[in-house]
Amino acid sequence: MHKLNFPTYQFRFKNSENKVLIFDIIRKKFVVLQPEEWVRQNCVHFLIEDKKYPKSLINVEKELKINDLSKRYDIIVYKPDGSIQLIVECKAPKIEINQNVFDQIARYNLVLDADYLMVTNGLNHYYCQMDFENEQYQFLRDIPEYNT
Template sequence: MIQLHFPPPDFRITGAAGQEMIFDPFRKKNVVLTPEEWVRQNFLNYLVKTMAYPAPLLSIEKELRLGELRKRCDIVVYSREAIPWMIVECKEMGVPLGMPVLEQIVRYHMAMPVPYLVITNGSNTWCCRLDGEMGEWRFVEQLPDYPAIAG
């Protein structure tokens, strides 16, 4: 498990139609502030402000196809060469990060192969790296630095 210390939030939260909304600077619009969205915005903030991932290379709710199904990845990080490099699946804080969440993100990987998969519920974060010719997944102890080149 990876311990993250989120930077102080500087979110713009408003109320509209009886719901709290948060401004998502990546999608450039207000979205409903659900518990999962709170985790996603904090994780995005961490990637950009703490890990120095380039904000323009992060895609939010990227649609992909799994056979006939359409699914959405919470976060896709692209390399500078515009190659998918990491998929992040966010869950609300009360959701345990067990096999169902791992299986979900591995299915996303089947449609969009990447070298890194991350699952987080804000309290707990796990990161796997695809290693070797056999395509084995290995848990890593920290999030990877953003790559200077694809890979």
Template sequence: MDFPKLNLPPVALRTRMGDRGRTMVWDVLRRRYVTLTAEEWVRQHFVHYLLEACGYPAGLLANEMAVEVGGVRRRCDTVLFAREAARPRLIVEYKAPQVPITQEVFNQIQSYNSVLKVDYLIVSNGLQHYCCRMDYAAQQVTFLRGIPRFEELI
């Protein structure tokens, strides 16, 4: 299975063939092999970017975190937790490279945030990345120029 080059640093992913002939990729956060889809290709590259380039601690990140939105069980793609408390600080929503980042994608991540109330939201299709900081007191959303390093998160 060929996937496009992403707007992220290259990563040497661990892959193997699964029981049903599907390509599987090692997820460093879930510590198991998962099916390699186009969206998973983006997730794995982005998680490695957060870990290696941005200094995010692996122990504070979780993939596929369950959240209940309006009585429906959903899953956040990646969540960063605060070091001092087990509260979510940042949510990342991934799309496959061929899926454009639209208002619908922002609506999806905002629905998760209506429950989690995090400080930062990131959406990425591996080619385009958007990060915004939430200011609940001022009821403002500020789009940032890039993905903040872990120590820059306020």
């Protein structure tokens, strides 16, 4: 797999039916290793190991409804009170991070109301903090570490 702009993490892999699978520690199962999944798994480890977010507050690849359309978010980090701290949108390394990607995560956030947004293709990471009062987001150098 492509070398990403994340620290190096330990992953579990296995082969099944001529496909490589990677173990997702959040979903607790092996999933097919596609380029976007490689970015998602690195990002999950980044959130847990580097940003200290508890595994119990992280959710991966769940459906949400936006104007009667079914969409799937990549990663959500909850706060202990059940509100949403962070939404992460992952793209494959060859996908350019452009305005369309930010529009996509902004649409998700109309429903989810996260405080922070992260967009990554594994090579480039963008972090934003929401300003709900002015209906905009402000770019940050990094996302905050978990604190209770």
